[in-house]
Amino acid sequence: MWVRFVLGLLMTVVCLGIAGRRAYFLYRVGKTFQPLEAERRVDPGSAVRAEVAEVAFQRKLLRWTVPGAAHFLVFWGFMVLLFTIVEAFIGLVKPDFQIPIVGNFAWFGFFEDLFALLCVAALAVFTVLRIQQAPKNLGRRSRFFGSHIGPAWFVLFMIFNVVWTLLAYRGASINAQELHEPANADKMGFLHGAFASQWFASILPKTNVEFWETFFLLLSLAVLLGFTVFVTYSKHMHIFASIPNVAFARRPRALGALEPVYWQGTKVDFEDPGDDDVMGVGKIEDFTWKGLLDFATCTECGRCQSQCPAWNTDKPLSPKVLIMGLRDHSLAKAPYLLAAKNADGEVPEGGIPEAAAAEAARPLIGPEGDETAHVGEHGITGEGVIPFDMLWSCTTCGACVEQCPVDIEHVDHIVDMRRYQVLMESAFPEEAGIMLRNLEHAGDPWGLGASARLEWAETLDFELRVYEGDKIPDDVEYLYWVGCAGALDDTAKRTARAVATLLHEAGVEFMVLGEAESCTGDPARRMGHEFLFQMLAMQNVEVLNEAGAKRIVVTCAHCYNTLANEYPQVGGHYEVVHHTTLLARLVADKRLTPVQRVDAAVTYHDPCYLGRHNRIFAAPREVLGAIPGTRVQEMPRNREKSFCCGAGGARMWMDENLGERINQNRADEALATAPDVVAAACPFCITMLSDGVAQRQQEGTAAATVSVTDVSEVLLRSVRPDLVDSLSAS
Amino acid sequence: MKIVVLVKYVPEPTATWKFAPDLTVDRAGVEGRLSELDEYAVEQAAQLAEKGVASEVVFLTVGPAKASEGLRKALAIGGDKAVHVVDDAIHGSCALSTSLVLAKALEKEGFDLVLTGMASTDAELSVIPSMVADRLGINQATFAGELSVEGGAVTIRRDSDVASERITASLPAIVSVTDQTGEARYPAFKAIMGAKKKPITTWSLADLGVDAAAVGLGAASVRTIDVAPTPARTAGTIITDDGEGAAQLADFLAGRGFI
Ligand SMILES: Cc1cc2nc3c(=O)[nH]c(=O)nc-3n(C[C@H](O)[C@H](O)[C@H](O)COP(=O)(O)OP(=O)(O)OC[C@H]3O[C@@H](n4cnc5c(N)ncnc54)[C@H](O)[C@@H]3O)c2cc1C
Ligand code: SF4
Ligand code: SF4
Numbered sequence: 001m002w003v004r005f006v007l008g009l010l011m012t013v014v015c016l017g018i019a020g021r022r023a024y025f026l027y028r029v030g031k032t033f034q035p036l037e038a039e040r041r042v043d044p045g046s047a048v049r050a051e052v053a054e055v056a057f058q059r060k061l062l063r064w065t066v067p068g069a070a071h072f073l074v075f076w077g078f079m080v081l082l083f084t085i086v087e088a089f090i091g092l093v094k095p096d097f098q099i100p101i102v103g104n105f106a107w108f109g110f111f112e113d114l115f116a117l118l119c120v121a122a123l124a125v126f127t128v129l130r131i132q133q134a135p136k137n138l139g140r141r142s143r144f145f146g147s148h149i150g151p152a153w154f155v156l157f158m159i160f161n162v163v164w165t166l167l168a169y170r171g172a173s174i175n176a177q178e179l180h181e182p183a184n185a186d187k188m189g190f191l192h193g194a195f196a197s198q199w200f201a202s203i204l205p206k207t208n209v210e211f212w213e214t215f216f217l218l219l220s221l222a223v224l225l226g227f228t229v230f231v232t233y234s235k236h237m238h239i240f241a242s243i244p245n246v247a248f249a250r251r252p253r254a255l256g257a258l259e260p261v262y263w264q265g266t267k268v269d270f271e272d273p274g275d276d277d278v279m280g281v282g283k284i285e286d287f288t289w290k291g292l293l294d295f296a297t298c299t300e301c302g303r304c305q306s307q308c309p310a311w312n313t314d315k316p317l318s319p320k321v322l323i324m325g326l327r328d329h330s331l332a333k334a335p336y337l338l339a340a341k342n343a344d345g346e347v348p349e350g351g352i353p354e355a356a357a358a359e360a361a362r363p364l365i366g367p368e369g370d371e372t373a374h375v376g377e378h379g380i381t382g383e384g385v386i387p388f389d390m391l392w393s394c395t396t397c398g399a400c401v402e403q404c405p406v407d408i409e410h411v412d413h414i415v416d417m418r419r420y421q422v423l424m425e426s427a428f429p430e431e432a433g434i435m436l437r438n439l440e441h442a443g444d445p446w447g448l449g450a451s452a453r454l455e456w457a458e459t460l461d462f463e464l465r466v467y468e469g470d471k472i473p474d475d476v477e478y479l480y481w482v483g484c485a486g487a488l489d490d491t492a493k494r495t496a497r498a499v500a501t502l503l504h505e506a507g508v509e510f511m512v513l514g515e516a517e518s519c520t521g522d523p524a525r526r527m528g529h530e531f532l533f534q535m536l537a538m539q540n541v542e543v544l545n546e547a548g549a550k551r552i553v554v555t556c557a558h559c560y561n562t563l564a565n566e567y568p569q570v571g572g573h574y575e576v577v578h579h580t581t582l583l584a585r586l587v588a589d590k591r592l593t594p595v596q597r598v599d600a601a602v603t604y605h606d607p608c609y610l611g612r613h614n615r616i617f618a619a620p621r622e623v624l625g626a627i628p629g630t631r632v633q634e635m636p637r638n639r640e641k642s643f644c645c646g647a648g649g650a651r652m653w654m655d656e657n658l659g660e661r662i663n664q665n666r667a668d669e670a671l672a673t674a675p676d677v678v679a680a681a682c683p684f685c686i687t688m689l690s691d692g693v694a695q696r697q698q699e700g701t702a703a704a705t706v707s708v709t710d711v712s713e714v715l716l717r718s719v720r721p722d723l724v725d726s727l728s729a730s
Numbered sequence: 731m732k733i734v735v736l737v738k739y740v741p742e743p744t745a746t747w748k749f750a751p752d753l754t755v756d757r758a759g760v761e762g763r764l765s766e767l768d769e770y771a772v773e774q775a776a777q778l779a780e781k782g783v784a785s786e787v788v789f790l791t792v793g794p795a796k797a798s799e800g801l802r803k804a805l806a807i808g809g810d811k812a813v814h815v816v817d818d819a820i821h822g823s824c825a826l827s828t829s830l831v832l833a834k835a836l837e838k839e840g841f842d843l844v845l846t847g848m849a850s851t852d853a854e855l856s857v858i859p860s861m862v863a864d865r866l867g868i869n870q871a872t873f874a875g876e877l878s879v880e881g882g883a884v885t886i887r888r889d890s891d892v893a894s895e896r897i898t899a900s901l902p903a904i905v906s907v908t909d910q911t912g913e914a915r916y917p918a919f920k921a922i923m924g925a926k927k928k929p930i931t932t933w934s935l936a937d938l939g940v941d942a943a944a945v946g947l948g949a950a951s952v953r954t955i956d957v958a959p960t961p962a963r964t965a966g967t968i969i970t971d972d973g974e975g976a977a978q979l980a981d982f983l984a985g986r987g988f989i
Contacts, residue, residue, distance in 0.1 A: 270919075273923065279919060422918075422919075423918060423919035423920070424918055424919065424920055425918060426915060426916050426917060426918035426921070428916075433913075433916045436916065437916070441742055441744065441761075441763055442742070442744040442745075447744060448744060449742070449743075449744025449745055449746075450744070450745065450746070451744065451745065451746040452744075515746075531919050531922075
């Protein structure tokens with residue numbers, strides 16, 4: 001008895017000691033990172049709800065049925081195993097211990113064993129999945145490509161070991177109780193129902209039963225404690241880290257609005273920044289400790305990677321590999337971060353291992369054109385921790401954030417790194433500079449200037465009301481925010497005319513800002529140019545507030561997102577509605593009546609900034625569905641899983657010369673549904689998809705009759721077929 | 731070596747310009763900017779400073795109070811300080827008097843090399859560099875697509891339709907640069923903030939010893955008689971090819987005397 005107690009205690013103290021030291025080390029590293037943003041408050045209500053939904057009920061994991069269910073079983077298997085583990089630990093000193101009350105019942109033992117076996121079944125599922133989806137077989141298409149494969153197998157193996165050793169211990173315990181002290185046979189009621197443990201009891205030797213009990217008890221504890229230590233050193237950290245990570249995550253989700261720039265926890269004032277303020281993340285420790293927690297929590301599951309438009313078109317960006325790269329760098333640089341610094345803030349020569357010093361000297365973002373940069377099966381190589389092209393390949397589509405079961409905030413991290421590159425280093429893909437200059441000087445990305453902003457309306461067959469500097473009159477129901485594309489891009493002008501015509505037809509009183517409108521700043525912000533975004537946003541908010549704008553209708557998904565979610569950050573609070581929502585309402589209220597049949601198969605593409613970022617999935621489909629004759633079709637990747645068109649994140653304004661073109665990939669997916677019309681609800685999606693469809697039409701692989709257009713234009717074909725021709729510019 | 735770069739603050743080309751009753755551009759009513767073509771000169775100066783060829787870079791503008799914004803922009807790209815000649819009497823000056831003010835300011839500031847843009851983006855005369863050179867009696871080398879400074883001389887490449895010339899001029903000299911020299915860098919936020927701390931000196935006509943009567947609208951050698959908006963572009967003609975397209979196109983061009 002003494003021996004097993006001493007051995008058990010020793011193991012526990014040593015292993016928990018090692019794991020605790022590791023946890024303390026990570027805590028100290030976290031302390032060297034930036035404090036949390038002052039506005040990021042953990043609201044206990046929503047945090048608890050998120051913990052219940054995402055941790056307890058595995059909401060996001062279950063979206064992927066098979067692996068989700070398997071993970072659910074492992075999670076709950078472990079939760080139930082906790083009882084068994086408690087029994088085992090106390091069993092060190094009190095072999096006949098049972099958990100009070102429930103321990104009397106056979107069903108409790110049954111329940112424990114059942115979950116243990118379900119857990120093993122789930123492990124079998126994982127094994128099959130891991131073999132099927134091995135990067136060896138699928139290459140880049142595998143979601144595990146770039147993950148640590150060996151450790152992942154080791155984890156599965158260790159979980160299996162934890163389960164069977166615990167069951168074996170219980171089997172040995174049954175033998176010990178029944179054979180050695182038959183008087184106790186009725187005492188541990190739960191063991192009667194523990195069918196798997198009973199089976200172990202039946203196959204274990206019936207001699208030396210006490211020895212075997214001790215042996216399996218110590219073995220199971222050794223396995224469990226060893227696993228715990230391993231976990232704190234591996235990607236399996238998530239079993240502890242996900243709980244705080246979910247609690248501190250941005251709610252409802254880290255999509256929609258971007259956060260302003262923070263330094264030392266407070267918002268940076270761009271009009272009068274502090275001398276030492278750093279804008280964005282230029283070194284790993286410029287992330288907040290929540291950022292580090294994100295990196296530590298990543299399970300390398302690759303759900304994000306599987307959905308990423310950049311990754312799926314052979315670009316050197318996988319959100320998973322990016323997060324892993326940041327984690328590896330954080331840990332490799334840790335000795336530097338923790339080392340004592342001299343008066344100049346430098347670590348004295350030889351003060352830390354050479355490898356850590358070298359890692360500390362590495363730039364966070366690599367230089368453009370770095371030939372050594374590579375993102376592959378074994379992670380990232382190159383001069384920078386994150387290669388230049390990796391950072392700039394992101395469309396901020398949010399598919400990764402949407403998928404991540406542990407609420408990692410990829411987009412925020414990527415934009416924070418872009419912010420430093422743009423604001424502090426002025427390093428970004430050169431061609432995007434044209435867009436930035438145009439925004440600065442002309443107020444729109446094309447550089448056409450305010451004077452061109454009303455040309456789209458010249459062919460309307462009614463008088464458009466244009467804001468002239470006073471308050472917006474009371475009879476105006478909506479201010480129609482046309483957006484730069486709607487006002488200046490030829491294809492999008494059609495949409496602007498269609499929407500205006502429909503609103504007019506429905507008798508909605510609306511007004512446009514005309515020359516007083518300028519870019520919302522979305523492309524600047526997504527590129528990381530927060531300063532320019534703030535300038536444009538403040539200018540627009542000033543105009544809108546002066547005009548007394550209350551309700552705004554928008555045709556661009558990006559404008560929608562910025563006006564609705566980001567302008568409140570700069571004092572602009574409006575009721576913003578997307579035109580598809582308004583049109584759906586007008587149709588439902590019979591203010592618009594689709595009369596003409598439109599016999600067409602319409603495939604709808606969810607714009608990222610309308611769907612994932614703003615959860616508007618139904619309205620555009622309702623509008624299309626209300627048109628007699630239309631067959632609304634879905635692409636395989638739709639709604640939350642919609643695949644980006646390639647224009648977001650200011651990618652619209654950058655060259656795309658790595659891998660396949662994203663818009664082509666999406667256009668091909670749309671074409672595979674044999675549509676007559678590909679409909680979207682964002683001008684940039686429409687441009688991108690039009691290009692992709694036109695490419696295939698030119699190659700002769702797509703019917704020349706397929707058109708790409710906005711939902712509103714399809715509606716107009718039904719409401720006022722006579723006016724459709726007038727949408728084209730004269 | 732000291733470089734002075736002449737930079738002009740111009741009305742935003744994409745904005746709608748209005749004219750004041752005296753028929754000058756209403757500069758107060760329109761957004762302004764550092765002339766895009768002058769950014770190339772600023773960039774060249776910044777590069778010469780980075781290479782250690784120039785020891786001091788100064789930006790000089792003649793313009794209204796708001797023109798200091800253009801100087802700040804230049805200072806964000808590079809340079810050490812700026813000079814702003816501002817005086818109500820300068821309003822309405824023609825190219826001749828503008829060059830007089832610039833020449834006087836350059837004399838006062840002192841320089842080895844003067845860099846300018848190839849033309850302003852508003853009046854687009856491209857004459858200021860030559861006029862200034864004449865007034866100061868220094869060498870000029872205009873429309874440089876490339877430039878280097880060595881051994882007290884500046885060498886430029888100047889491309890025309892027929893030839894690519896290399897021209898050397900000994901300092902002091904004035905050089906105007908084209909967009910071939912390379913796009914100006916996009917200043918980082920840090921640099922924009924840093925520019926706010928660089929000194930800008932303001933001089934009036936009196937500081938330069940220029941007689942107010944010699945400049946301004948009254949002294950202008952060119953008088954604007956009338957301004958009228960350019961007629962709106964009329965819609966083009968679209969010929970749909972129904973087999974006769976080529977013939978119709980030929981008729982269209984012939985009808986307008988193009989062929
Ligand atoms: C017919 C006509 C009538 C005009 N009438 C008026 C008028 O009534 N009122 C009025 O205000 N203007 C008037 N102007 C404009 C004015 O004369 C010119 O803007 C000025 O003389 C400079 O010429 P520019 O802009 O063509 O410079 P350019 O010769 O094209 O400029 C070349 C370079 O010189 C430098 N430079 C030019 N101007 C300056 C400056 N001010 N400061 C610093 N560097 C400079 C820049 O580096 C520039 O790139 C008129 C112009 C014309 C053609
Ligand atoms: S936001 Fe989209 S493009 Fe960017 S990393 Fe995530 S999934 Fe990839
Ligand atoms: S970031 Fe999230 S989704 Fe991506 S691999 Fe890590 S845990 Fe999975």
